Amino acid sequence: MSKTNTGRPSAGAVITGTIAIAYLCRLLGNYIEGFAFLGFVRSVLYVGLFAAWGFSLNRRVIQKKVKYYLISVVALLIFWNILKTLKYLIVADPIVSRYLWYLYYIPMLQIPLMVLRAGWLMGQPDDRELPGRLRFLWLPTTILVLLVLSNDLHQQVFRFTSGQNILTFDNERYTYGMGYYAVLVWMVLLALAALGIMTVRCRVSAGKKKIARPLIPVICLIAYGILYISGIPAVRFLAGDLCVVFGLLYMATCESLIRYRLIQSNSGYADLFNVSVDSSAQITNQDYVVHYAAREAKEISKEQMRLAEKGPVMLSDTVRLHNMQIPGGHVIWHEDISELLRVRKELEETQEELKDRNALLKLEYERDKERKTIEEQNRIYDLLNRCTRKQTEQIFQLVKEYEKNGKDAASNREILACITVLCSYIKRRKHLALSAHSNCNISFSELQSALNESLSSLELLSVRTRLYAELGSSWLEGETASLAYDFFESAVELALDSLRWIFVSVSVPDGKLRIAIRLRSSADMTLLSEEYETAEIDREDQEEWSLIQVLEGGKNA
Numbered sequence: 001m002s003k004t005n006t007g008r009p010s011a012g013a014v015i016t017g018t019i020a021i022a023y024l025c026r027l028l029g030n031y032i033e034g035f036a037f038l039g040f041v042r043s044v045l046y047v048g049l050f051a052a053w054g055f056s057l058n059r060r061v062i063q064k065k066v067k068y069y070l071i072s073v074v075a076l077l078i079f080w081n082i083l084k085t086l087k088y089l090i091v092a093d094p095i096v097s098r099y100l101w102y103l104y105y106i107p108m109l110q111i112p113l114m115v116l117r118a119g120w121l122m123g124q125p126d127d128r129e130l131p132g133r134l135r136f137l138w139l140p141t142t143i144l145v146l147l148v149l150s151n152d153l154h155q156q157v158f159r160f161t162s163g164q165n166i167l168t169f170d171n172e173r174y175t176y177g178m179g180y181y182a183v184l185v186w187m188v189l190l191a192l193a194a195l196g197i198m199t200v201r202c203r204v205s206a207g208k209k210k211i212a213r214p215l216i217p218v219i220c221l222i223a224y225g226i227l228y229i230s231g232i233p234a235v236r237f238l239a240g241d242l243c244v245v246f247g248l249l250y251m252a253t254c255e256s257l258i259r260y261r262l263i264q265s266n267s268g269y270a271d272l273f274n275v276s277v278d279s280s281a282q283i284t285n286q287d288y289v290v291h292y293a294a295r296e297a298k299e300i301s302k303e304q305m306r307l308a309e310k311g312p313v314m315l316s317d318t319v320r321l322h323n324m325q326i327p328g329g330h331v332i333w334h335e336d337i338s339e340l341l342r343v344r345k346e347l348e349e350t351q352e353e354l355k356d357r358n359a360l361l362k363l364e365y366e367r368d369k370e371r372k373t374i375e376e377q378n379r380i381y382d383l384l385n386r387c388t389r390k391q392t393e394q395i396f397q398l399v400k401e402y403e404k405n406g407k408d409a410a411s412n413r414e415i416l417a418c419i420t421v422l423c424s425y426i427k428r429r430k431h432l433a434l435s436a437h438s439n440c441n442i443s444f445s446e447l448q449s450a451l452n453e454s455l456s457s458l459e460l461l462s463v464r465t466r467l468y469a470e471l472g473s474s475w476l477e478g479e480t481a482s483l484a485y486d487f488f489e490s491a492v493e494l495a496l497d498s499l500r501w502i503f504v505s506v507s508v509p510d511g512k513l514r515i516a517i518r519l520r521s522s523a524d525m526t527l528l529s530e531e532y533e534t535a536e537i538d539r540e541d542q543e544e545w546s547l548i549q550v551l552e553g554g555k556n557a
């Protein structure tokens with residue numbers, strides 16, 4: 001089903017008729033006395049023709065920026081025609097007439113620049129900007145316009161053969177200067193560049209194959225310009241209106257580019273709907289009279305179409321009707337949603353299944369998390385228990401001994417002091433073990449605090465203590481600090497029964513942790529070498545010992 005409006009003359013017939021009437025007005029107005037007023041009629045016809053073309057471009061061209069530049073071309077053509085009318089039909093002063101003639105070159109130079117910019121933007125997103133090299137083409141164009149407008153000062157564009165004063169120039173007697181040929185070459189380059197860019201930007205393969213056809217008006221425009229400059233009488237007689245000929249050839253170029261899809265437009269609706277087989281769209285006017293309809297479109301009542309204005313309506317259980325407003329009317333289409341309903345049902349079933357599965361997975365995850373948490377806690381507990389097991393067993397034995405002693409105050413006080421020494425070590429050692437387990441560095445001051453606390457507890461046994469700490473590094477590896485503290489504790493526990501005094505020195509020379517212990521005890525401190533093979537153990541006299549251990553990277557060094 002396809003409907004189109006008929007009974008109206010085609011656009012081509014209207015354009016051809018307008019040009020024919022305007023051309024007749026030119027012949028009668030220029031060569032027959034009494035018909036000079038037809039020049040105004042002719043100008044009105046061409047201005048109206050270009051204005052109508054502009055309205056047509058505004059309706060047909062899709063891209064906003066391309067549309068802007070093409071409508072700018074239309075505005076420049078109308079401006080050119082108004083200048084020409086003022087010059088030849090209204091203004092009599094030769095100076096004003098000459099400057100109106102100079103103003104011709106504003107549209108003559110700007111029109112090909114506008115066409116070039118429109119060509120580069122074809123097929124681009126609406127937010128795309130012109131590149132710098134095209135954005136600054138206005139500069140040489142403006143310089144050439146200013147060169148023409150200031151011609152009376154330098155005569156590099158038009159050289160007048162009579163008069164040396166701008167007030168006495170003869171507008172009809174002149175030759176062309178270098179500036180004129182620069183303007184002509186620039187216009188030709190812009191026109192050819194515009195066509196070349198449009199060819200590259202073409203997105204429709206059929207348009208590329210027929211690119212020679214849009215080239216014809218451009219060739220005619222260049223050829224006409226050369227013939228006009230040559231001053232051939234026949235050319236001036238038959239087509240002496242440069243403004244009109246250039247305008248019509250530009251219009252023909254743009255229309256051919258639209259026709260062959262080099263400029264994207266929304267024309268060709270009738271052909272589109274005639275060949276559309278997978279669409280149900282219909283285009284109506286505001287009263288819902290169908291103008292275009294696809295082959296598969298259903299007969300839909302106006303009441304149903306109006307109901308769909310606020311939102312889609314169901315024509316049946318599986319057919320949905322849509323209505324979208326467009327300028328001048330509406331687009332109506334229907335769709336079969338049976339497949340969507342089936343997919344929706346499957347998705348709902350899948351959603352329920354996934355919901356149950358996710359609940360099971362969540363429960364399993366929580367149980368696994370709880371199990372792993374307990375395992376990690378047990379592992380850490382075992383780690384801490386291993387590193388202080390020896391001291392814990394000693395405390396257990398001391399408690400038993402305390403219970404056996406009964407009310408022996410001196411002995412009990414000594415046992416409690418020993419338990420305090422061991423507890424101080426256990427508390428500090430577990431903290432260091434957690435730091436080493438987490439691969440965390442600890443501050444040097446923390447090791448210093450641990451040693452201070454252990455030494456303070458030894459004072460309960462009347463042991464003289466002293467700690468010297470030389471800060472060489474702010475941070476230590478957790479394992480390194482743990483080994484240093486273990487070495488200190490092993491020395492204390494071995495010498496504890498006969499310990500009289502103990503001095504400890506801790507420093508970090510050259511990135512190595514060095515702990516030195518001097519103590520007085522009758523115990524055999526050389527027994528430490530079984531556990532600490534690299535430790536330096538020296539007896540200075542019968543009961544004084546020097547113990548040195550150097551650690552690097554968390555290992556004995």
